[in-house]
Amino acid sequence: MPSTPQPITTLKGFSVTFKQIFKKPITQQYPEYKRPVYPRFRGRHRLWRHENGLEKCVGCSLCAAACPADCIRVVAAENTPDNRVSAGERYARIYEINLSRCIFCGYCELACPFDAITLGNEFEISEYNRDDQIYTKDMLLAEPIKQVPVADPDLYDTPIPFYKSHS
Amino acid sequence: MHEPWWIAIIEALVIVNLVMVTFAYLTWLERKAMGRMQLRYGPNRAGPFGLLQPIADLVKLVRKEAFAPSSAIEAPYIVAPVVSLFTALAAFSVIPFGPGWTIGGRHVNGAVANVSIGLVLIFALGSVGIYGFIVGGWASESKFSILGTMRTCAQLVSYEVSLALSVLGVVILGRSLNLTDIVHRQGAFLPFAAPQFVGLVVFFLAGLAETSRAPFDLPEAEQELVAGYHTEYSGMRWGLFQTAEYVNLITLSGLMVTLFFAGWHGPWHLGPLWFFLKVLAVLFVFIWVRTTLPRLRYDQLMRFGWKILLPVATVNAVVTALCVVAF
Numbered sequence: 001m002p003s004t005p006q007p008i009t010t011l012k013g014f015s016v017t018f019k020q021i022f023k024k025p026i027t028q029q030y031p032e033y034k035r036p037v038y039p040r041f042r043g044r045h046r047l048w049r050h051e052n053g054l055e056k057c058v059g060c061s062l063c064a065a066a067c068p069a070d071c072i073r074v075v076a077a078e079n080t081p082d083n084r085v086s087a088g089e090r091y092a093r094i095y096e097i098n099l100s101r102c103i104f105c106g107y108c109e110l111a112c113p114f115d116a117i118t119l120g121n122e123f124e125i126s127e128y129n130r131d132d133q134i135y136t137k138d139m140l141l142a143e144p145i146k147q148v149p150v151a152d153p154d155l156y157d158t159p160i161p162f163y164k165s166h167s
Numbered sequence: 168m169h170e171p172w173w174i175a176i177i178e179a180l181v182i183v184n185l186v187m188v189t190f191a192y193l194t195w196l197e198r199k200a201m202g203r204m205q206l207r208y209g210p211n212r213a214g215p216f217g218l219l220q221p222i223a224d225l226v227k228l229v230r231k232e233a234f235a236p237s238s239a240i241e242a243p244y245i246v247a248p249v250v251s252l253f254t255a256l257a258a259f260s261v262i263p264f265g266p267g268w269t270i271g272g273r274h275v276n277g278a279v280a281n282v283s284i285g286l287v288l289i290f291a292l293g294s295v296g297i298y299g300f301i302v303g304g305w306a307s308e309s310k311f312s313i314l315g316t317m318r319t320c321a322q323l324v325s326y327e328v329s330l331a332l333s334v335l336g337v338v339i340l341g342r343s344l345n346l347t348d349i350v351h352r353q354g355a356f357l358p359f360a361a362p363q364f365v366g367l368v369v370f371f372l373a374g375l376a377e378t379s380r381a382p383f384d385l386p387e388a389e390q391e392l393v394a395g396y397h398t399e400y401s402g403m404r405w406g407l408f409q410t411a412e413y414v415n416l417i418t419l420s421g422l423m424v425t426l427f428f429a430g431w432h433g434p435w436h437l438g439p440l441w442f443f444l445k446v447l448a449v450l451f452v453f454i455w456v457r458t459t460l461p462r463l464r465y466d467q468l469m470r471f472g473w474k475i476l477l478p479v480a481t482v483n484a485v486v487t488a489l490c491v492v493a494f
Contacts, residue, residue, distance in 0.1 A: 010460070013459045013460070014455065017455065017458050017459045018204070020204045020205065021203045025202070025203065025206050025207050025208050029208075
């Protein structure tokens with residue numbers, strides 16, 4: 001292949017950059033348009049209840065032990081017949097996650113024997129105050145205030161990863 | 168045809184403010200144009216089309232704490248950005264934007280200072296402005312600043328030679344160092360861009376290096392030097408350096424329009440508007456070059472300056488002189 005002389009390739013470069021002006025920018029304007037996160041995206045945590053309203057968490061502190069950032073604090077208390085909170089013997093009297101320390105690794109999710117804690121899809125968790133970053137049990141049990149669009153799970157749920165079948 | 172002193176002061180005030188506004192919106196234009204060339208939007212949050220972005224930037228810079236390294240040498244550290252900006256603004260004063268008018272029986276010059284050695288004055292002030300960069304980097308007492316300063320020194324000094332030689336042809340053809348006279352001569356004859364095309368190219372390339380714009384932005388190569396000579400500056404002191412750089416760019420574009428594109432001359436007698444439009448076009452080319460070309464290596468920069476630009480500029484000046492003598 002005969003090589004094009006340097007000055008001509010340089011001029012070609014100028015025409016390329018000039019043509020770009022008339023193309024539509026590919027930027028996604030974030031606050032107006034929220035790109036759907038993929039279904040296994042690890043965002044802010046959720047605590048879950050059984051269908052009968054009892055909390056799944058039994059206060060075993062395995063999540064706190066697994067946490068590499070040491071951001072989970074669990075204080076357990078005994079369930080009594082007139083104050084039954086969880087399905088197990090004990091329940092989490094205090095359950096706090098310091099989201100300013102959390103690294104969203106998902107180890108708490110893996111460690112939990114009852115699937116009581118999972119990582120949700122919400123990522124808009126910035127606050128003006130550091131204290132507001134500490135999420136209590138009530139906040140974690142409630143539905144998230146800000147909802148994030150999630151992509152269709154079928155889009156990603158393929159047996160062979162996309163990159164392997166296309167390389 | 169003499170201008171009263173108070174008109175000169177009013178004119179200087181107006182022109183300085185116009186240059187500053189042009190600088191503010193040049194940053195906007197640059198970010199916007201570069202954004203579009205890279206398939207981005209550029210600033211579009213502050214005001215419609217991001218038009219309030221320069222004002223937001225200014226407020227941010229003024230409010231920001233300007234702190235200095237404890238080992239910095241105080242006086243030169245503070246004076247350096249002021250010197251740079253002052254010389255940059257002063258250099259613009261000799262650039263003519265109109266033929267001069269008579270308003271209410273009083274003569275108003277087409278330039279803030281219509282001096283007979285305008286061209287020499289611009290280069291002299293430009294050289295003084297370099298001291299601001301050098302002293303600022305040196306007084307910062309920081310490794311990155313020193314390295315950036317050394318590069319600034321070497322680059323600006325070596326390219327200034329080619330820059331000055333490239334306009335020699337124009338001076339010979341224009342038979343004057345006064346910029347207004349040069350423009351008048353182009354209006355009667357034709358823009359010097361045609362007979363002095365080589366001079367124009369050399370002037371443009373040396374000008375890119377002189378204002379340390381891409382692809383000659385080695386003095387502040389972010390990837391190697393953080394920010395070059397102004398690494399240790401913050402707040403409005405940094406802002407002054409940045410303003411000085413952009414005002415230098417505007418002055419250089421104005422000089423290029425004056426010397427090679429017949430200044431305010433053009434069809435329909437738009438006067439200063441023609442000058443402004445031409446300057447904008449030249450500035451756009453500077454921005455365009457910045458988005459397109461990657462940075463040169465240091466040895467390439469020096470080789471290009473001394474072994475290509477300087478001989479070409481010299482030969483151009485000599486050939487022009489011979490042609491003028493022969494015909």
